[in-house]
Amino acid sequence: MTRPESPVLQAVDLQKHFKLRGSRSRGVVHAVDDVDLELHRGRVLALVGESGSGKSTIARLLAQLMPATGGRILLHGEDATARGRTAFRRYVGRVQMIFQDPFGSLNPVHTVRYTLTRSIRIHRGRRRGAVLEEALDELLDRVQLTPSARYIDKFPHELSGGQRQRVAIARALAADPEVLLADEPISMLDVSIRLGILNLLQDLRDRLQLAILYITHDIASARYFADRTMVMYAGRIVESGDSESVTQDPKHPYTQLLVRSAPDPDDLEARAHGARGEAPSLVNPPSGCRFNPRCPFATELCRIEVPPLIPVGEGREAACWGYSDRPDRPELGSAVEAFARKGERE
Numbered sequence: 483m484t485r486p487e488s489p490v491l492q493a494v495d496l497q498k499h500f501k502l503r504g505s506r507s508r509g510v511v512h513a514v515d516d517v518d519l520e521l522h523r524g525r526v527l528a529l530v531g532e533s534g535s536g537k538s539t540i541a542r543l544l545a546q547l548m549p550a551t552g553g554r555i556l557l558h559g560e561d562a563t564a565r566g567r568t569a570f571r572r573y574v575g576r577v578q579m580i581f582q583d584p585f586g587s588l589n590p591v592h593t594v595r596y597t598l599t600r601s602i603r604i605h606r607g608r609r610r611g612a613v614l615e616e617a618l619d620e621l622l623d624r625v626q627l628t629p630s631a632r633y634i635d636k637f638p639h640e641l642s643g644g645q646r647q648r649v650a651i652a653r654a655l656a657a658d659p660e661v662l663l664a665d666e667p668i669s670m671l672d673v674s675i676r677l678g679i680l681n682l683l684q685d686l687r688d689r690l691q692l693a694i695l696y697i698t699h700d701i702a703s704a705r706y707f708a709d710r711t712m713v714m715y716a717g718r719i720v721e722s723g724d725s726e727s728v729t730q731d732p733k734h735p736y737t738q739l740l741v742r743s744a745p746d747p748d749d750l751e752a753r754a755h756g757a758r759g760e761a762p763s764l765v766n767p768p769s770g771c772r773f774n775p776r777c778p779f780a781t782e783l784c785r786i787e788v789p790p791l792i793p794v795g796e797g798r799e800a801a802c803w804g805y806s807d808r809p810d811r812p813e814l815g816s817a818v819e820a821f822a823r824k825g826e827r828e
């Protein structure tokens with residue numbers, strides 16, 4: 483067996499608690515708790531979950547746009563916490579982020595040439611003349627905006643949403659990064675052009691061997707695009723595994739609800755909110771498994787103790803007591819499996 487390559491970027495026990503503003507109490511929002519994840523060269527990891535589950539917070543922590551409350555971020559196995567501007571700039575050269583709204587993330591008063599030149603100069607040093615033109619040409623070519631002359635002097639408002647997102651990706655590539663953190667990169671785009679952007683990211687994964695974190699509401703797109711998928715619920719990872727297995731044979735009751743409530747490929751919001759009931763408060767999250775108030779199988783143990791991630795197949799884990807072999811476990815696993823099979827038949 484070949485040894486799996488060591489991760490490029492890794493989060494260990496990551497935690498983010500936001501202090502509640504204006505409250506005199508010591509209330510905090512438990513946005514992210516105990517998250518471990520690994521990003522590998524030439525691989526896409528999808529992070530899936532409904533709105534407010536903490537996905538963007540993880541991306542922002544990994545981009546070091548804000549400090550974590552706990553845990554560590556490792557780049558090639560070494561602590562990557564950037565202390566000071568120089569270290570942060572070096573880190574950003576390795577780890578780049580793409581945002582949901584390409585219109586908001588591109589400055590409307592600057593042309594594509596200005597935006598890309600700035601990024602090239604920040605990350606690669608001063609370039610001018612023919613060398614700069616060649617670099618600009620190459621970046622636009624990588625994101626399939628060709629011929630480059632057609633796009634280089636345009637302002638963001640003169641481009642379509644998809645073209646703007648391609649420029650945002652080109653700006654990230656100007657740093658020659660190893661990691662791309664893509665926070666819902668297609669959710670604001672017209673349905674007809676979403677696939678084109680995912681195909682482009684796939685091409686960059688393969689050609690440049692980028693490690694990509696793909697954040698999405700849309701579990702179906704995770705199956706199409708990501709090698710592995712992690713499902714997040716209320717600040718915790720509840721399931722992970724290869725994308726095909728997680729989406730076709732979900733183990734955690736939350737993933738099962740997410741998959742079953744995704745009938746309409748165009749309606750991402752309906753999918754995101756499809757699971758029955760309300761997402762819990764993250765100020766006072768439910769004790770035990772955070773999904774227990776919505777879970778049809780919850781037992782006393784689920785209400786008391788947080789389930790660990792339990793192996794549920796090759797390279798797969800689910801944080802559900804139903805799969806534990808504790809002597810006091812509720813006989814949940816088989817019920818959960820039966821529920822998944824019932825879902826398939828419906």
Ligand SMILES: Nc1ncnc2c1ncn2[C@@H]1O[C@H](COP(=O)(O)OP(=O)(O)OP(=O)(O)O)[C@@H](O)[C@H]1O
Pocket residue numbers: 500501511512513531532533534535536537538539540764
């Ligand atoms: N700066 C902040 N201050 C206080 N609470 C915050 C802050 N940023 C995020 N939160 C809270 O943390 C939780 C997780 O938010 P986050 O944006 O990471 O979720 P998400 O899964 O990315 O949702 P969406 O898909 O809607 O972006 C939410 O309850 C949110 O209200």
